[in-house]
Amino acid sequence: MDLSYLAAGMDLPDPAPDLQIKGLTADSRKVQPGYLFAAFKGASTDGTQFAADSAAAGAVAILCASDVVESVRQAVSNARVQVLGSQEPRQVFAKMAARFYGAQPDTIVAVTGTAGKTSVAHFVRQIFQAAGHPAASLGTLGTIRPDGSSYGGLTTPDPVALQKELSELQHEGVDHAALEASSHGLDQYRLDGVRLTAAAFTNLGRDHMDYHPTIEDYLQAKLRLFSELLPASGTVVVDPGEKYADRVLQIAGQRGVRVLTVGETGKDLKLTGLRPEGGGQLLTIETERGEYKVILPLIGRFQVSNAMIAAGLSIAAGIGVGTVMRALENLKGAPGRLELAGKTGSGGMVFVDYAHKPDALDKALAALKPFARGHLSVVIGAGGDRDPGKRPLMGEAAARHADLVIVTDDNPRSEDPASIRKAVVGGAPGALEIGDRYEAIAEGVRRLHSGDILCVAGKGHETGQIVGDTVIPFSDHEAVTRAISQLGDT
Ligand SMILES: CC(=O)N[C@H]1[C@@H](OP(=O)(O)OP(=O)(O)OC[C@H]2O[C@@H](n3ccc(=O)[nH]c3=O)[C@H](O)[C@@H]2O)O[C@H](CO)[C@@H](O)[C@@H]1O[C@H](C)C(=O)N[C@@H](C)C(=O)N[C@H](CCC(=O)O)C(=O)O
Numbered sequence: 504m505d506l507s508y509l510a511a512g513m514d515l516p517d518p519a520p521d522l523q524i525k526g527l528t529a530d531s532r533k534v535q536p537g538y539l540f541a542a543f544k545g546a547s548t549d550g551t552q553f554a555a556d557s558a559a560a561g562a563v564a565i566l567c568a569s570d571v572v573e574s575v576r577q578a579v580s581n582a583r584v585q586v587l588g589s590q591e592p593r594q595v596f597a598k599m600a601a602r603f604y605g606a607q608p609d610t611i612v613a614v615t616g617t618a619g620k621t622s623v624a625h626f627v628r629q630i631f632q633a634a635g636h637p638a639a640s641l642g643t644l645g646t647i648r649p650d651g652s653s654y655g656g657l658t659t660p661d662p663v664a665l666q667k668e669l670s671e672l673q674h675e676g677v678d679h680a681a682l683e684a685s686s687h688g689l690d691q692y693r694l695d696g697v698r699l700t701a702a703a704f705t706n707l708g709r710d711h712m713d714y715h716p717t718i719e720d721y722l723q724a725k726l727r728l729f730s731e732l733l734p735a736s737g738t739v740v741v742d743p744g745e746k747y748a749d750r751v752l753q754i755a756g757q758r759g760v761r762v763l764t765v766g767e768t769g770k771d772l773k774l775t776g777l778r779p780e781g782g783g784q785l786l787t788i789e790t791e792r793g794e795y796k797v798i799l800p801l802i803g804r805f806q807v808s809n810a811m812i813a814a815g816l817s818i819a820a821g822i823g824v825g826t827v828m829r830a831l832e833n834l835k836g837a838p839g840r841l842e843l844a845g846k847t848g849s850g851g852m853v854f855v856d857y858a859h860k861p862d863a864l865d866k867a868l869a870a871l872k873p874f875a876r877g878h879l880s881v882v883i884g885a886g887g888d889r890d891p892g893k894r895p896l897m898g899e900a901a902a903r904h905a906d907l908v909i910v911t912d913d914n915p916r917s918e919d920p921a922s923i924r925k926a927v928v929g930g931a932p933g934a935l936e937i938g939d940r941y942e943a944i945a946e947g948v949r950r951l952h953s954g955d956i957l958c959v960a961g962k963g964h965e966t967g968q969i970v971g972d973t974v975i976p977f978s979d980h981e982a983v984t985r986a987i988s989q990l991g992d993t
């Protein structure tokens with residue numbers, strides 16, 4: 504593909520004519536002859552130091568920041584490589600990737616927020632499917648498509664992987680997709696170039712304070728979705744009752760973008776009634792098409808919020824209100840999000856949940872509490888190499904709701920697991936500390952009596968535990984099943 508086509512209209516000097524680009528990558532190790540290499544300064548290393556390697560591997564063009572063009576040129580001075588400098592090289596790279604791969608599903612919606620992204624994307628995909636559209640969701644669970652799923656690693660993939668995936672989906676006939684927009688992804692311009700129909704905000708709480716210096720910086724990253732990525736013809740979906748929703752609405756107002764509001768104070772999908780109904784919840788929702796009574800087959804107030812946002816996104820994407828309301832009655836929760844993982848012979852229940860931040864833990868335990876006729880207990884840990892400030896706050900959230908808190912290891916990564924546990928216990932004095940995650944879960948299971956509930960939090964769908972650089976196979980679901988089978992009372 505001609506480089507001048509990929510670069511047209513962007514903040515770049517005119518590239519040499521007729522330079523053909525065979526592929527593009529930001530990783531020098533993936534460069535092949537004819538590729539464009541994007542040399543970025545990253546969080547842990549500086550990609551420009553691999554410029555010479557990329558040229559040796561056959562790169563014909565290098566994209567980099569304007570202020571390093573000269574040093575990159577010198578590094579590749581012996582090779583015939585075109586060096587292009589930009590003020591925003593990551594944004595230019597993402598847009599080039601979009602042009603290179605070209606095709607995307609016709610209708611794409613995106614969701615951002617601290618919690619609920621995976622659940623919302625999972626719900627929107629199910630609603631699209633119920634409306635008869637071949638649909639996919641992309642995010643923490645990887646890509647889930649009509650004929651299977653594939654795991655990617657990041658919530659929002661890098662632009663090349665993302666655009667390649669979107670183009671493959673379109674060629675497979677998938678015309679509707681829902682994506683999770685992580686704050687890292689937005690901050691690093693991974694999603695620029697995705698053609699969005701609608702974008703939603705779920706909520707904002709403490710997260711990623713290791714990456715974003717302040718809450719305002721974190722919010723600003725999320726707001727890019729509404730201020731820069733959603734086209735003026737798109738629709739913003741938000742619950743005005745959520746903290747910081749006013750900032751999203753302000754941007755929509757300034758841009759004159761259509762807004763669809765949901766929730767108790769929402770106008771378009773107004774939640775006027777909510778009560779438990781069997782194993783689910785009965786919602787009364789007022790819409791422009793009249794009032795609907797919907798039985799949502801999920802527990803937890805937060806799932807109501809997620810379902811309302813998902814319904815709003817689906818309507819913004821053109822699905823009829825009646826179809827959306829009917830689809831809510833058949834929603835399945837995302838794997839590992841307040842998922843019933845087992846019952847003991849004595850009548851205790853064990854749930855697996857992905858809460859790994861204070862607000863999420865607070866909401867997840869509050870959701871389970873009404874179902875615990877006896878005690879509520881929780882197994883928690885916190886990930887290593889991630890915001891240390893959240894650790895005591897997670898301990899506090901756990902201690903606020905649970906009768907018994909068992910503190911264990913999550914993914915310690917490069918950190919000393921004992922010091923992570925100590926920080927969590929700091930917020931939950933009196934907690935039981937058991938480092939080995941299986942033993943912690945087994946202890947929680949052994950202590951269950953009739954009517955008790957145990958929540959195993961933090962790892963949800965994950966299938967490995969990251970210790971140092973090694974990923975040890977570990978699944979909370981399997982641990983729960985094994986611990987229950989060891990009881991010998993089933
Ligand atoms: C902090 C962060 O977000 N890092 C991501 C970022 O890396 P970076 O640009 O900082 O990369 P770096 O390692 O400093 O290297 C700089 C550049 O040199 C290049 N390089 C490096 C080595 C080499 O030999 N050759 C080479 O060209 C790298 O490809 C990179 O372009 O861009 C990389 C490529 O897209 C990502 O793989 C990497 O994700 C790391 C592994 C990560 O753990 N990210 C997490 C924190 C993340 O993004 N999480 C979010 C949010 C999750 C949530 O929902 O909470 C997500 O979307 O998953």
Ligand SMILES: Nc1ncnc2c1ncn2[C@@H]1O[C@H](COP(=O)(O)OP(=O)(O)OP(=O)(O)O)[C@@H](O)[C@H]1O
Pocket residue numbers: 616617618619620621622623643658683705706805806808809837839840841856857858859862863864866867963
């Ligand atoms: N709307 C919500 N408000 C508060 N907590 C929520 C909400 N939705 C989900 N949670 C909690 O957060 C956990 C993760 O939910 P989900 O995977 O849907 O969010 P996410 O935004 O994709 O998270 P991540 O950024 O880690 O991928 C759930 O297991 C639950 O404990």
Ligand SMILES: N[C@H](CCC[C@H](N)C(=O)O)C(=O)O
Pocket residue numbers: 658859885886887889913914961962965
């Ligand atoms: N996308 C999140 C997932 C965290 C999951 C939790 N189990 C942990 O390891 O902290 C992250 O990488 O920060």
Ligand SMILES: [Mg+2]
Pocket residue numbers: 620621642643644658683
């Ligand atoms: Mg997610």
